[in-house]
Amino acid sequence: MKRKKTRAIKVGGVPIGGGAPIVVQSMLKTNPENFSETLIQTRELKKAGCELVRIALPQEETCKIIPFLKKEVDVPIIGDIHFNHKIALKAMEFGIDGIRINPGTINNLRKVKEIAVMARETKTPVRLGMNIGSIEKRVMKNYSKPGADAMVESALYHIALFEDVGWTELKVSLKASDIQETITAYRKFSKRSDYPLHVGITEAGPVFSGAIKSAIGIGILLNEGIGDTIRVSLTGNPVFEVIAGYHILRDLGLRKRGINIISCPTCGRTKVNLADIVEEFEKDVNEFDQYLDVAIMGCEVNGPGEAREADIGLAFGATSAMLFKKGTVIKSGIPKEMAKNILKEEIFNMISK
Ligand code: SF4
Structure with a gap:
């Protein structure tokens, strides 16, 4: 299968895009204030083959866990940040390998720009994680309802904002819980940009049905050559997300593992x-x-x-x-x-x- 050529970036040394093998990632579900439980789950994910581990950082103080995890486990850690841009700044100060922001929940261009400048200074790759439920008001003025076009417009706008400050180590996701809407958004974005794509179906559901839903959505896109890293979102143990991710890649003949x-x-x-x-x-x-x-x-x-x-x-x-x-x-x-x-x-x- 011919993959769409995207730019190559690196997250904590792991190549993404530019023809690199499709990377499997997952997200921690433990309380990030509980260091020992979070460490155990990070190790379980790494053992299962997870190549990038994302952690929710709900507060600035939560960032204290970053140096601890980085010292204990050899896997890149990505901070997931919403609402408060200061958490992103703090996470980068603490040496996080990558951050994921949703510009829609930060909803303030000056603050997003501050993140972009800090990302450039600290050389931190950033995922612009667009979500259909939180497209910023400025973009929504042009649309009657949230959808694929609005997500794509928002993503391109924020890419330009990062490019303006001189930082292009970016990847993008455009997620909706509806499979068709998600597929449409990725297809449209992929025609207009060569930034690498993180592909997933958000809020897919419990392990069995969620894995099927994800396999359909992620599988259709990968089969069209779209996607550089995947996350299967499941309500359950994140190790199942990693297993499901490799199953999808293996069954499409994209990666052989296990x-x-x-x-x-x-x-x-x-x-x-x-x-x-x-x-x-x-x-x-x-x-x-x-x-x-x-x-x-x-x-x-x-x-x-x-x-x-x-x-x-x-x-x-x-x-x-x-x-x-x-x-x-x-x-x-x-x-x-x-x-x-x-x-x-x-x-x-x-x-x-
Ligand atoms: S291999 Fe085929 S025939 Fe034999 S038990 Fe399984 S299903 Fe039945």
């Missing part, structure tokens, strides 16, 4: 609780970085054949299981209860070679 499980839906031939086995296996291998296609099939008759393309796999029979590689059986008669662990051992061997 174990791709191919499992059959089961049918009347299945003589094992395949759903539990697959669920446990998925948990066990969630943090593997290396890409492998692993099949777990419910029967010996069709299993290896149906999953011929898998690097390795298991097929369960009435009393035992067989291990196969690329459709060829390499071990049979494996007691069912040992099968999952034998598969894992074999994967370890393949990865460590």
